[in-house]
Amino acid sequence: MIFYFSGTGNSKWVAEQIASCQKTKLMPIGDEINTSCSYHLEPGELLGFVFPVYSWGPPQIVLDFIDKVKVDTLDGRPDYLFFACTCGDDVGYTDRVMKSAFERKGWRLDSCFSVQMPNTYVLLPFFDVDSHDLEQSKLRKAVKKVARINTILGARSNSFALLVTSVPWIKTYLIRPLFNLSLKKVDSKYWVTDDCIECGLCAKACPVHNVEMKNGKPAWKCDGSCVGCLGCYHRCPKHAIQNGKITLKRGQYYHKQN
Ligand SMILES: Cc1cc2nc3c(=O)[nH]c(=O)nc-3n(C[C@H](O)[C@H](O)[C@H](O)COP(=O)(O)O)c2cc1C
Ligand code: SF4
Ligand code: SF4
The missing domain is CATH 3.40.50 (Rossmann fold)
Structure with missing residues (x-):
């Protein structure tokens, strides 16, 4: 198993x-x-x-x-x-x-x-x-x-x-605990641009079901369940999901067989 x-x-x-x-x-x-x-x-x-x-x-x-x-x-x-x-x-x-x-x-x-x-x-x-x-x-x-x-x-x-x-x-015992604190707040910084085509792929990609579709657009629950995996960001076919400003100039990757 x-x-x-x-x-x-x-x-x-x-x-x-x-x-x-x-x-x-x-x-x-x-x-x-x-x-x-x-x-x-x-x-x-x-x-x-x-x-x-x-x-x-x-x-x-x-x-x-x-x-x-x-x-x-x-x-x-x-x-x-x-x-x-x-x-x-x-x-x-x-x-x-x-x-x-x-x-x-x-x-x-x-x-x-x-x-x-x-x-x-x-x-x-x-x-x-x-x-x-x-x-x-x-x-x-x-x-x-x-x-x-x-x-x-x-x-x-x-x-x-x-x-x-x-x-x-x-890396593991000094940096990781601090980094993990920042991961908990990742979903509070997500926003969606006008390029969104309302396909829902971001919601389907979330492994913990933290993204809901509301009026055709993704909405993050922000209830502590986000694990910061960036699956929703990377899955968007239009690069319409942003996290603060830093992702505006970042690339995307998603394993093609998924
Ligand atoms: C929040 C986060 C932290 C990561 N930290 C590391 C890391 O410490 N070392 C590393 O080699 N890769 C790191 N990565 C890259 C991922 O481990 C790597 O791309 C992985 O294959 C993603 O797997 P997944 O597609 O199953 O989510 C990180 C990725 C994310 C999203
Ligand atoms: S970062 Fe990962 S866990 Fe958080 S909302 Fe996006 S897909 Fe879900
Ligand atoms: S994956 Fe992108 S285009 Fe599709 S609903 Fe989500 S934000 Fe909109």
Whole structure:
């Protein structure tokens, strides 16, 4: 069974490739977190979490879901546990944060993977989507990387190689908590330009159903459920969604298979 979270489709694509190859169920965390979070696992069935890296760690919604989730094996632990994260650049100490979350449940991690994919964060100065060439190159390499992940998962072997670059401790344990505070307010800065064609794709893209269509235009609930994934911004075919002024000159990216 694979639980995934995805704002702009990269992690969803990875999760789908794994679920299809490993012949297992795929469940969206954005919906599942509002249920009892209790699941049946067959003996030997793998349990996996697939998500994007946000500020060198897992999104808070993924950690909240892991705290809640229960499986019905004899000892309450999965037989084989992995996570796969997607990132634009590097993952910091995402593995340490995830291992701590699993340890709190008495679960042991068997494998973890990172897949570099097109960048989606655009809300700070000097951050933007990748050039077309870099985007395509990352997508081509991701196909091969996911095939290798599937080989390891199929054999139920162990792998812990993640894409970590400079100063991971500072990124994950100093910058990330501050960054997470800013993520909570992302939806209060959204607005819509006159280019909106009332297609509703932004509302459909939101993994936590935080966008409602009112009189043909998107309206953000601003009730604390936004996770700052930027899915609504990137999905708009007219670049009609803006976040403050910073996105006026930023690019967009959305995984084409979503
Ligand atoms: C809020 C936010 C924070 C991000 N932080 C990081 C980061 O710390 N490191 C990184 O390499 N990529 C970062 N990214 C890029 C995403 O991890 C990457 O593009 C990912 O593949 C998006 O996955 P998705 O399409 O499933 O949402 C961030 C993206 C967003 C929206
Ligand atoms: S409203 Fe928030 S959670 Fe929903 S798609 Fe937009 S940024 Fe993501
Ligand atoms: S995706 Fe863009 S064009 Fe479509 S309804 Fe949303 S804001 Fe309007």
